[in-house]
Amino acid sequence: MTPCEERGWKVGDRFTAIPGSVFSTGSVIELYRDDGSSCPLFKLISGDCRYNNAHGPGAYELLEYVQPHGVFTMTNRTELKRQLADTRAQMERLEAELERTEEWEPEGGDWIVTLTGELKNLPSDWKEQVAFGARHPTREQAERARDLMRRHNRALAYVQEHAPDYVFDRHDAFAVELDEIGGWEIAEATWNPIGTVIGPKRVMEQLADDLNSGRVKL
Numbered sequence: 001m002t003p004c005e006e007r008g009w010k011v012g013d014r015f016t017a018i019p020g021s022v023f024s025t026g027s028v029i030e031l032y033r034d035d036g037s038s039c040p041l042f043k044l045i046s047g048d049c050r051y052n053n054a055h056g057p058g059a060y061e062l063l064e065y066v067q068p069h070g071v072f073t074m075t076n077r078t079e080l081k082r083q084l085a086d087t088r089a090q091m092e093r094l095e096a097e098l099e100r101t102e103e104w105e106p107e108g109g110d111w112i113v114t115l116t117g118e119l120k121n122l123p124s125d126w127k128e129q130v131a132f133g134a135r136h137p138t139r140e141q142a143e144r145a146r147d148l149m150r151r152h153n154r155a156l157a158y159v160q161e162h163a164p165d166y167v168f169d170r171h172d173a174f175a176v177e178l179d180e181i182g183g184w185e186i187a188e189a190t191w192n193p194i195g196t197v198i199g200p201k202r203v204m205e206q207l208a209d210d211l212n213s214g215r216v217k218l
Contacts, residue, residue: 003038003063004031014045014069021065024048028069032058042066106130109137113146151218152197158207158216159199166200168192174204176211184211 004010014030017023027047034040043058051059108130110123119142129135136142155176159166175189175196186204189196199207210216 002034002036004034004040007063009068010034015042015066016069017047017061018065018067022050022059022061023065029058029061029066038063106133106135107137108135109141111136111139111142113142113149117146117150119143119146152195154216154218155197155207158210159197159203162203162206163200166203168198169200172200173198174201175199176204176208184208 009015009031011031011034014028017025017027017029019025021027023029023042023044024047027049028045029042029047030045032041032043039060039062041058042061049059110121112120112122112124112129112135114120119139121139124135126135136145170190170192173189173192174186175193175198176184177187179185184207186201186208189198192198198204207216211218
């Protein structure tokens with residue numbers, strides 16, 4: 001069995017030249033004649049060779065300086081490792097961006113509720129108004145927002161007037177809500193829900209009584 005046959009190589013197989021070969025590194029060559037030695041005859045397919053007749057009869061080369069075509073050379077392996085490292089770094093950056101929570105901002109619009117509760121169509125890109133939630137896409141949305149804002153702001157003003165130093169206290173946190181028959185009553189609000197006006201029990205009981213009597217209208 002020849003050295004080529006021991007490696008499973010046969011005439012017609014193609015190889016890549018590696019550093020030290022008579023062929024330039026990376027040249028594609030073909031086993032042209034297996035003479036039973038460890039330095040058989042190869043034919044140049046692409047690349048270059050220090051011998052001019054490599055395209056004809058070929059050139060003899062030691063088997064240690066060739067490897068099956070398609071197998072990465074050491075140079076290619078180094079480049080592949082570099083590309084792999086770059087790809088991993090890029091993947092890490094992309095994963096970090098995906099994990100980063102994108103902060104939501106209001107869409108905004110041309111309709112605004114003024115401080116006196118008026119609705120006005122005032123096209124503007126004033127970012128502070130948009131960020132504050134003061135602008136709305138349509139008149140209908142602005143009307144609904146106005147009604148909710150009036151109720152919220154008046155209830156908040158009531159609490160601030162009657163309990164000016166109050167800050168949220170889980171042990172004394174109450175809100176006012178409608179009961180089943182349309183009357184106002186207090187309810188515990190220890191979970192501090194978004195948008196709910198919360199105050200101490202004594203003040204919220206007074207607010208519920210004032211709402212039910214008609215003395216206060218939100």
